Amino acid sequence: MHRLPALFLSHGSPMLSLEPSPARDFLAGLGDQLPRPRAVLIVSAHHDAAHEAGRVTVTASPAPATIHDFGGFPDELYAMEYPAPGDPALAARIAALLGAQGFNVTRDPARGLDHGAWVPLSLIYPDADIPVVQLSIASHAAPEWHYALGQALAPLRDVGVLIAGSGSMTHNLRALFAERPAVDAPAPPWVTGFADWVAQRLAAGAVDDVLHAVERAPHGKDNHPSMDHILPLFVAMGAGGTPLEARRLHASTTYGLLAMDVYSFGAQ
Structure with missing residues (x-):
């Protein structure tokens, strides 16, 4: 069995599903470039266990619903479904794996897949035929806590599980709603400067710098x-392991x- 990479996906806006863009085109071809996983574990920015100190929540539904957790978008977006199966057995394995490393894990049999999960996955694996399990972040917890969470999950890469973090390399919605730029608007230097700084530090294997990019990078x-x-x-x-090997x-x-x-x- 191929050892799968761990991925970071920028999912941007839910309109990624509908609007042409370079990122949409890339994600639509990404699945063909990867060994086929037996399951996907996706960690979405929109599943936040911040209110439960130190707790991680993993979806355990055999048929997770498609959650339309956004407002003010076209009707076509709310009609979209991503009927990938869940994997309760994998959820149990994840809970055991994390529990052994001291994480407090809850299995949630009711929660579905939010748009941070299903929007990019519907492009990467449009047939929705690969089981998907979703894991929460905890926005109250430190960057190091999330890095350790990934380290605890790393063994899953050896058993056919694709681990993907789904967020956004930059994400200032107040500026976005204030400016309302076109989908193909050029990026200002304060956006590219941050993304390129992170790219440089990742290429250098500078884990601590990246974990503290919001404080240390330009315009963090x-x-x-x-x-x-x-x-x-x-x-x-x-989840990618050590030493850090990053490919943009x-x-x-x-x-x-x-x-x-x-x-x-x-x-x-």
């Missing part, structure tokens, strides 16, 4: 006024302000 706080969309990157980094698979921006970088981590 401008691009991440909250941490939720960068935390999945740290999980993916941890894709770089583009949508609406100028959303950097849509995709990374793989770990030798394959």
Whole structure:
């Protein structure tokens, strides 16, 4: 069995499903470039266990619903479904794996897949025929906690599970809604400067710098006024193993302000 990489996916806006863009084109071809996984474990920025200190939640439904957790978008987006099966046995294995490393894990048999999961997966695996399990972030917890979470999950890569963190390399919605740029608007330097700094530090294997990119990188706080969309990157980094081996698979921006970088981590 092929050892799968860990991925970081920038999912940007839910309109990624509908609007043409370089990122959409890239994700639509990504599945063909990867060994076929037996299951996907996706860590989404939109599944946040912040209210439960130190807790991780994993979906355990055999048939997770498609959650349309957004407002003000076209009807076509709300009609979209991603009927991938779940994998309760994998959820149990994840709970055991994380529990052995001291994480407090809850299996949730009712929760479905939010748009941070199903939007990119519907492009990568449009047939919805690969089981999907989703894991929460905890926005109250430190970057190092999320990196350790990824490290605890890393053994799953050897048993056919594709681990993917789904967030966004930059994510300032206040600026986005204030400016309302076109989907193909050019990126300002404060956006590209942050994304390129992260790329350089990842290429150098500088784990600590990347974990603290919001404080250390140019315009870190401008691009991440909250941490939720960068935390999945740290999980993916941890799942990739040590030493850090990062490949920037894709770089583009949508609406100028959303950097849509995709990374793989770990030798394959």
